[in-house]
Amino acid sequence: DSGSATATPEQYDIQYLTPVSIGTPPQTLNLDFDSGSSDLWVFSSLQPKSSVNGQTQYDPSKSSSAKNVSGASWDISYGDGSSSNGIVFKDVVNVGGVSFDSQAVEAARTVSAQFTSDTNNDGLLGLAFSTINTVTPTKQKTFFDNVAPSLDTKVWTADLKYHEPGTYDFGVIDDSKYTGDITYTDVDPSDGYWTFSTTGYSVGGAKNSTIKARAAGFSGIADTGTTLALLPTEVVNAYYKEVSGAKLDRSQGGYTIPCDATLPDFKFEVEGTSFTIPGQYINYAPVDDSTCFGGIQDDADIGFAIWGDVALKAAFVVFDQTQSTPRLGFANK
Numbered sequence: 001d002s003g004s005a006t007a008t009p010e011q012y013d014i015q016y017l018t019p020v021s022i023g024t025p026p027q028t029l030n031l032d033f034d035s036g037s038s039d040l041w042v043f044s045s046l047q048p049k050s051s052v053n054g055q056t057q058y059d060p061s062k063s064s065s066a067k068n069v070s071g072a073s074w075d076i077s078y079g080d081g082s083s084s085n086g087i088v089f090k091d092v093v094n095v096g097g098v099s100f101d102s103q104a105v106e107a108a109r110t111v112s113a114q115f116t117s118d119t120n121n122d123g124l125l126g127l128a129f130s131t132i133n134t135v136t137p138t139k140q141k142t143f144f145d146n147v148a149p150s151l152d153t154k155v156w157t158a159d160l161k162y163h164e165p166g167t168y169d170f171g172v173i174d175d176s177k178y179t180g181d182i183t184y185t186d187v188d189p190s191d192g193y194w195t196f197s198t199t200g201y202s203v204g205g206a207k208n209s210t211i212k213a214r215a216a217g218f219s220g221i222a223d224t225g226t227t228l229a230l231l232p233t234e235v236v237n238a239y240y241k242e243v244s245g246a247k248l249d250r251s252q253g254g255y256t257i258p259c260d261a262t263l264p265d266f267k268f269e270v271e272g273t274s275f276t277i278p279g280q281y282i283n284y285a286p287v288d289d290s291t292c293f294g295g296i297q298d299d300a301d302i303g304f305a306i307w308g309d310v311a312l313k314a315a316f317v318v319f320d321q322t323q324s325t326p327r328l329g330f331a332n333k
């Protein structure tokens, strides 16, 4: 079995939304596929009206296949301070033609203000490891872990794009979506994330002088649910040193740049193969009519780097569980 679903970017690629059908008859919700968390939760008919602002709500009472998981509840908080909680149903879930008939669908009772104001986001589909699922008393499996046995090959792939729709595929590596070889690197799943090491980085200076790659690598997570690339302070400083007019603006929460700056490319290396984030991707969004917010920011107080969409959209990425050790594959495209 294999399938493919479209990942459509919201403004500035702040996140990508993908249609998921839930229940009988199918209720289609647009979810944020998040490889940085492991709960599939949805806006639901159980929420107070005041917490819903245009989102599509899952209504288990309208699904003949919905079954409440007695005594189960969930409560999740994210790195950006947002949160949600509720109760749990099992129901049929279909993503791009790949289906599982008793997926844990976590129906929200409460969502934080950030989710209420995010009108097109109907919930999340977690794709990190099931060890960090928040359902108690019995942890639930991610959609990928549930469908993995049925897939032609135990992978899912992300082909996210700059300001245009891309795809999430399950059970297939579509060779038309990348060029050259796929470079694989081992993942350490012990924190529940797709954690991997980069062997180096380099900055293509505005004057086309490249800063030599940093000898030591650093570890980070591949996180489709994070917008920006959050990297070690030293790396971030080395990058913006190359951008005239760049400044660390605490009031904006990080580095800003002149919107008309010609930004250098940023290269990261995986097992010695380099992948280029074009400078254009690193002009994330305007904060006023001439100042823009940088797409590379500091990973301070997280303790590891977060390779979010600004980085992932520069590659074809394979989230691979075909072996006992999970792997990430990166290819140019």
Ligand SMILES: O[C@H](COCc1ccccc1F)CN1CCCC1
Pocket: 032, 034, 036, 078, 079, 080, 081, 082, 124, 223, 225, 226, 227, 302, 306
């Ligand atoms: O909140 C996340 C961004 O958090 C980044 C992060 C990941 C893992 C550990 C610490 C972190 F700060 C983005 N939201 C997730 C759901 C909607 C957007």
